[in-house]
Amino acid sequence: MIPPGKTIGVLGGGQLGRMFAQAAHTLGYRVHVFEPQAGSPAAAVADLATSASYEDTAALEKFAGGCDVVTYEFENIPSGPLAAVARLAPLHPGAQVLHVCQNRQREKAWLKANGIPHIAYAEALDGDIAPAVAAVGLPCVIKTADFGYDGKGQMKLETEADVAKAAATFRGRRCVVERWCRFRCELSAIVARSSAGETRAFPIAENIHTHHILDFSLVPARIPESAATAAQRWAADIAARLGVVGLLAVEFFLTADGELLVNELAPRPHNSGHWSIDGCETSQFEQHVRAVCGLPLGGVSVREPTVMVNILGDAWQWQDGRATAVPAWEVILAASRAKLHLYGKTEPRPGRKMGHFTVRDASIEAAFQRAQALQARLVR
Numbered sequence: 521m522i523p524p525g526k527t528i529g530v531l532g533g534g535q536l537g538r539m540f541a542q543a544a545h546t547l548g549y550r551v552h553v554f555e556p557q558a559g560s561p562a563a564a565v566a567d568l569a570t571s572a573s574y575e576d577t578a579a580l581e582k583f584a585g586g587c588d589v590v591t592y593e594f595e596n597i598p599s600g601p602l603a604a605v606a607r608l609a610p611l612h613p614g615a616q617v618l619h620v621c622q623n624r625q626r627e628k629a630w631l632k633a634n635g636i637p638h639i640a641y642a643e644a645l646d647g648d649i650a651p652a653v654a655a656v657g658l659p660c661v662i663k664t665a666d667f668g669y670d671g672k673g674q675m676k677l678e679t680e681a682d683v684a685k686a687a688a689t690f691r692g693r694r695c696v697v698e699r700w701c702r703f704r705c706e707l708s709a710i711v712a713r714s715s716a717g718e719t720r721a722f723p724i725a726e727n728i729h730t731h732h733i734l735d736f737s738l739v740p741a742r743i744p745e746s747a748a749t750a751a752q753r754w755a756a757d758i759a760a761r762l763g764v765v766g767l768l769a770v771e772f773f774l775t776a777d778g779e780l781l782v783n784e785l786a787p788r789p790h791n792s793g794h795w796s797i798d799g800c801e802t803s804q805f806e807q808h809v810r811a812v813c814g815l816p817l818g819g820v821s822v823r824e825p826t827v828m829v830n831i832l833g834d835a836w837q838w839q840d841g842r843a844t845a846v847p848a849w850e851v852i853l854a855a856s857r858a859k860l861h862l863y864g865k866t867e868p869r870p871g872r873k874m875g876h877f878t879v880r881d882a883s884i885e886a887a888f889q890r891a892q893a894l895q896a897r898l899v900r
């Protein structure tokens with residue numbers, strides 16, 4: 521066990537690192553953030569911050585040498601430097617977990633090899649996508665194997681003309697082509713596994729995306745109990761087989777005939793778990809702290825039905841490519857059973873995650889209705 525008072529290192533300085541640091545502080549830990557860009561959301565709340573490249577092995581070794589345990593909030597960390605970190609401090613989740621999850625080809629191959637239900641896919645190399653498209657059929661979606669997030673590096677293909685366009689766009693890049701899933705809804709299961717061997721799954725979130733970016737998470741999800749239990753079991757099973765210590769988020773499609781298909785994995789706190797700060801007995805960030813430090817895991821009961829709404833840079837008022845007015849924060853601040861979380865990012869950009877808010881109510885339907893109404897009033 522790594523007791524309170526020790527230092528936790530975090531690779532990555534975004535909002536996930538920021539909320540992780542805030543939770544670690546609540547339990548009396550010190551936090552050291554390693555992030556290439558100066559002035560990051562996490563560095564602003566950390567005890568120590570190092571600003572250096574992920575390729576700078578000397579800086580990483582200095583960082584790791586001063587930490588009692590290291591975790592990450594960002595998946596695209598090169599594996600060589602990560603090995604240097606792991607030699608100097610326990611790294612949770614381990615380097616082999618990140619190696620699988622940071623690349624869609626490896627992740628899907630792992631799901632296939634382990635008999636985990638997943639969306640049908642085929643690999644495509646170097647722009648030669650026609651055979652992969654033929655294998656899965658149209659419509660489908662092409663995704664780069666590396667460095668994708670918030671729908672970046674993806675293109676939906678509906679016609680042969682799209683296939684030709686995608687072949688040009690994705691030339692020279694390793695990709696996967698996935699069958700398009702006409703899902704009933706999207707779900708995520710976040711599970712914690714502690715270094716002491718305990719496992720606990722959060723209640724399932726129902727996720728609604730707009731333009732491939734998460735818009736709303738609803739907890740409890742509006743699905744049959746059996747589907748929720750099955751999703752939690754799959755997530756716990758995947759975490760155990762991968763040997764995860766820390767959090768693992770599993771994104772699922774729930775099909776019209778009730779089948780659960782894994783979309784992707786993330787071995788870290790997840791956007792769809794932000795509801796837990798206000799709506800759950802233990803937040804996902806505190807649970808991650810507990811798991812990587814070997815503390816007993818916290819309870820995961822839902823305090824009240826909760827909806828989380830992402831606040832993107834689009835909520836600012838824009839004129840000629842410039843943000844001219846901030847969103848109407850007072851709308852959220854004045855609402856009952858609502859909470860505003862801002863990440864301290866100074867520069868809004870369309871599509872950039874700037875914060876989120878949550879709305880709690882007696883039923884998930886009531887919370888969702890109020891959340892949508894507040895979201896509509898946020899833009900001036």
Ligand SMILES: Nc1ncnc2c1ncn2[C@@H]1O[C@H](COP(=O)(O)OP(=O)(O)OP(=O)(O)O)[C@@H](O)[C@H]1O
Nearest residue numbers: 639661668669670671672698699700701729732784
């Ligand atoms: N095969 C598919 N069928 C239907 N919808 C899809 C498919 N793949 C992706 N999408 C839609 O696009 C969203 C983003 O896709 P995905 O999770 O693969 O991307 P990402 O860039 O890793 O996003 P994030 O990091 O935000 O999870 C999905 O949540 C889903 O709404």
Ligand SMILES: [Mg+2]
Nearest residue numbers: 670771783784
């Ligand atoms: Mg996703």
